[in-house]
Amino acid sequence: MKLDDAYANAAYIPQAAQYPPRWSEAAAAFREAMGARADLGVSYGPSARQAYDLFYAEGPAHGTMVFVHGGYWLKFGRSMWSHFAKGALARNWNVAMVEYDLCPDVTIAQITRQVALAVTSLAARLDGPMTLSGHSAGGHLVARMLAPGMLSPDVAARIQKVAPISPVADLRPLLETSMNADFKMDLASAAAESPVLQPPPDTPLCIWVGAQERPVFLLQAAALAAAWSVPQVIVPSKHHFDVIDALCDPESDIVRYLTP
Template identity: 65%
Template sequence: MKPDMDDAYANGAYIEGAADYPPRWAAEAEAFRTSLGARARLGLSYGPSERMALDHFMPEGEARGTLIFVHGGYWLKFDRSCWSHLAAGALARGWCVAMPSYDLCPHVRIAGITQQIAQAVMAVADGSMGPISLAGHSAGGHLVSRMLAPGMLPASVTSRLTHVLPISPVSDLEPLLQTAMNADFGMDTAMARAESPVHQPKPGTPVTVWVGADERPVFLDQARWLAEAWDVDPVVTQGAHHFDVIDALTDPHGDMIRRLTTAL
């Protein structure tokens, strides 16, 4: 029997209290921004569209580096305002955090979003000094992985990347051709392959592929496929599902933040 790919990639249907997460994220993010006061610089433009803007959070004292976090939502929903609280771990370790929004499908193609994130990374690099690390969740995991494709970023930026950490990434987009979401993505097989990190060469930048043990089987597969393609050992967090695996970003003492904020 042919698998139901819409069900396979449905996360909320299999997470208890799933509907409570988005409003909780938004409330925690707003409270966090408020608590930072002047250390939160909001709505900095990096491109021509309204959604091509980022929030920049600064630590107390001189910054040791910059973490760029790219949100998920299947390239279809959410923006930077929902995730500000996830900057807590890196800020506590003396790193700046930048969080970009981007245009969403169907108004743009996924390839266009990839180019927008490259613009965001370059804008952050131009306005900062020191090491840069990238983390992204779900579709954001796809996007930060794409930053490691040959020629995606200039050498002057790539040389500053100290770690890239895709969390629960979508690394092979071809299965999504069999989902209803593709009506908004507008992908064909060639487009899906071109945007799939599993088909990129192994990068020279250190990479950690991170996933929750309680995620849907396809996300465990997607993480494993990327780890195998790039010859890295995946980290599988016991007891974590697709919506709470990102909570580790708030812990300054955890392994996820340690990897992202340890300059080479």
């Protein structure tokens, strides 16, 4: 399809195939080390993938950071990303890693509503403020949480900051990729799921994207920043797979932003 190459990340990242197994190995070691401070596989909906892993801060928590994984709504799950909770945990924030059903078993619109259900479940389970972050498709999903009516007013009021990382903010170009065979979107459904077409939110938000990402991801981030009049951070020397590494560092700009 016309835009398949434009949205191909792995083909332009050296040793791209090594990243998923490396993530999985680091995540498994992290969960084992967390021991009783990890509550794994907490269900928030009827299907097996509607679950999150919750990691508790060592001391009294200042709040909860929610992370939503990427994978073009087609792959991956919560168990691959556990170690990216390190930065926020070190700053005494709880961290939840949210999983959801995948296309083509469900639509992107259904995934969006699953993530809203997960955030609502976490709000009922834990006290205090919440922040949201997500990578790639996960960046799209956390941005969608800011749409009017997506979350109940009491839950929305607890969201203090949102940091989409390399988000897909306009889904209409994906109609011209072969992935749409699984997404099954038409122009109307792609527009309905596009954060760039949502009203600008009141919730503080900053967008992160790697300087070495595919041009379309830089354009997607810039389009959302412009549509919502919010700042973006273009991280030098980072591509689509390593731009999330900063979540492991409690002193990184993004972790400090998400865990004030």
